[in-house]
Amino acid sequence: MLYRIVTFLALLGAIHLAALQPLMAQQGSAQIERLVERFEHDLERAFMRGRNELEQFRNRQAMQAAVDLSQYLNAAESADDQIYVAWHLLSLNPRHAAARTIFDEHEIDLPLNQRLQFAPKQAPPPPDNRDLVRIIHEQLYPKTSDVIAVAQSAVRSYTRANTNSTRTFIRSLVRLRSDAEMKALVDPILAFYFPAEAKQAGIRPNPDSRNWLNPVDRYLLEYGLLSCEAGYTPPLSGSISRSNDQDTLTSNSATSWQFPIPLAHWSMEIVANQGHSGQATVSRQAGGSGITVSWNDNGDVTIKGNGIDLGYQLGTGPHYLQVVATGGQWAIAINGGQVASGSMQRQAWQHFRLGDKSSAYAAQVRYLSANSHYLATLAPGVTLPLALQEPEPEPTTTDDWRAALQSNLEQQIRFAFNDVPLDDVVAALNQLSELNWHLDQSAEPLSTLPLNLSGEGMTGNQLLGWFERLAGLSYRLEERGVVLLWQ
Secondary structure, eight states, X not given: OOEEEOOOGXXXXXXXXXXXXXHHHHHHHHHHHHHXXXXXXXXXXXXXXXXXXXXXXXXXXXXXXXXXXXXHHHHOOXXXXXXHHHHHHHHHOTTOHHHHHHHHHXXXXXXXXXXXXXXXXXXXXXXXXXXXXXXXXXXXXXXXXXXXXXXXXXXXXXXXXXXXXXXXXXXXXXXXXXXXXXXHHHHHHHHHHOHHHHHHTTOOOOTTSOOOXXXXXXXXXXXXXXXXXXXXXXXXXXXXEEOTTSOOEEESSOEEEEEEEEESEEEEEEEEOTTOOEEEEEESSTTOOEEEEEEOTTSEEEXXXXXXXXXXXXXXXXXXXXXXXXXXXXXXXXXXXXXXXXXXXXXXXXXXXXXTTOEXXXXXXXXXXXXXXXXXHHSTTSOOOGXXXXXXXOOSSOOHHHHHHHHHTTSEEEEEEEEEEHHHHHHHHHHSOSSOEEEOGGGGGGTTOEEEEEEEEEEHHHXXXXXHHHHOOEEEEETTEEEEEOO
16 A cells, blocks of 8 residues: 655644554544544534524525515615615525516626526615614624524524444544554544543643634534624633623623634624724634724724724714625725725634723624625625635536546545644645645635644545634646635
8 A cells, every 4th residue: 555654844743643553543434434423424414403493594684685685676676775685685586587587678798607606796785774774784693682583593403413333433532543553643633523532631722823613603603603702602711891881892802703713714803982982803813813893982093903093973873883804905994884994914814802801892803714795795895705606517528637637636645733833844745745735825824724644544535624623615626736725
């Protein structure tokens, strides 16, 4: 059996060859792979009822939103209002006849692909009718309390259904770990899936590593239903109190939240009035610099960080402030109208914090995925990720280079990575591997993400599966080699 020994002399202290007898190690690695596959299969099966509940919730919400938006479309007078409502109607129902007619009448290309799926490249600019913009936003995005209610039910059914599978998986890993020769293979798996149990076993998971995202949270993230909201989501540190009338929330100290995984796309949303003041920051590291929104009791607002330095005087009345980041772009909206947009360095965002004594009606960060058209509705004018655009057709023939890559990906690899940054892992794989590995520009924000994984007899395709689990990376085969992507 052909093995490629992955080493990199400059990383001898971090990337090492597992000292295992080849046959026993190969059998152990294969056993772990089977355990992981069975566990994840059981989890997806356990989530079936919860998935149905969430699907029904989304369908009910979308159907009601489509009914309401149809009424707004009929009442809309200006062309801008009509196009804006019709665009959002098509995001809910690509076959909506009246909405498609609006685009035909104004000789505008439909935001649909050849299969009549919603596939926008840009959202239309919000009209001057701010009330309409606000109403549409409220129709499209369910209240956090409603999401929490249905998510809690989904979590309960999922937990009841997977309890035995989870216990069996943990016991199996712990039993394998009792064999000293298997410990190096098991420890990274236990730390990834169950950091609390790993700590009890004496393993110290790297806090900067990405943790496993269970099926419920993955579903919520995919459809823009996952967020951290002050007053609803428990913070990592600090606390939130509410006024006697429950209208105003206040941070009792510097209060912070950590996202479950690094994010490329998010929307920070603040609702504040005169008399409120505070500061909210989304950053890459806890306590680090990032993008900060500040507001004071006179109605002054500033947005700073990552090349942004803007200020506005909003005057009286409640104001809805929104900062959206998607990849290397940002957009700012006030009361539904976009006021600025631009480019910035791509980041892997992981933290949200409110400054001490910050007060507002609401403050949250909505987690977004590249697969969600919410990016288009939240950040009109920015270029959307490739995931939302028309996919390239699958090749009708297999090129020689593609066949060679696919063949190489079926060969086995022997390796061990201990807290090794992603870019160093890729560099090591390129040193002594026939395959050429590359980080796409989209994945560069994750270049310092530490990876922990050991494998004996793992194929390149299986390693790609672990890249997806450990770092959220997808891949693309190109003539130059395997390209790792982050969307």
